[in-house]
Amino acid sequence: MAVFISHSEEETLAWAEEYAAGLGAGDIVLLEGEMGAGKTVVAKGVARGLGVRSEVTSPTYAYINSYEDGRLPLFHFDCYRIPSADYARALGFGEYFSMGGVCLVEWSENISPLLPDGAKIIRITKTANGREIEF
Numbered sequence: 001m002a003v004f005i006s007h008s009e010e011e012t013l014a015w016a017e018e019y020a021a022g023l024g025a026g027d028i029v030l031l032e033g034e035m036g037a038g039k040t041v042v043a044k045g046v047a048r049g050l051g052v053r054s055e056v057t058s059p060t061y062a063y064i065n066s067y068e069d070g071r072l073p074l075f076h077f078d079c080y081r082i083p084s085a086d087y088a089r090a091l092g093f094g095e096y097f098s099m100g101g102v103c104l105v106e107w108s109e110n111i112s113p114l115l116p117d118g119a120k121i122i123r124i125t126k127t128a129n130g131r132e133i134e135f
Helices: 011-018 039-049 085-090 108-116
Strands: 005-007 028-032 064-067 074-078 103-105 120-127 132-134
Touching: 005 011, 011 039, 011 132, 028 039, 028 108, 039 074, 039 103, 039 120, 085 108, 103 108
Parallel strands: 028 103, 028 120, 074 103
Antiparallel strands: 005 132, 064 074, 120 132
16 A cells, blocks of 8 residues: 655645546545544545535435536445445445446445445544545
8 A cells, every 4th residue: 555644634635636536437445544534535635636516525414425527426425324234235325336436435344245346445544743644
């Protein structure tokens, strides 16, 4: 895994925007990190890199936010409140993984049996001076 050290939210946004240039249809990216690590900031940067013009917000209560105004559809999942993969399956989460867009999944450990093989991982760790982003 490679590592990027970010000292600010703007650096994180810029890094994620650049990271998005390498994403293609069907890519699934797991965003890992503790509460407040910056997962949604990375999601905003990826959206910007995909050309999404809509405001990107955390899907904590909606579970999934869809953005279809970029070069690829973007599906942003927040599975923090999802109790199990079976619950996610009943909500239709699995269908999104084959819709030809980019899926960003926060708190993926809550639905891990539902995730297809080959997902990319971005791990964000808070440090004294900012964030360490492993990818």
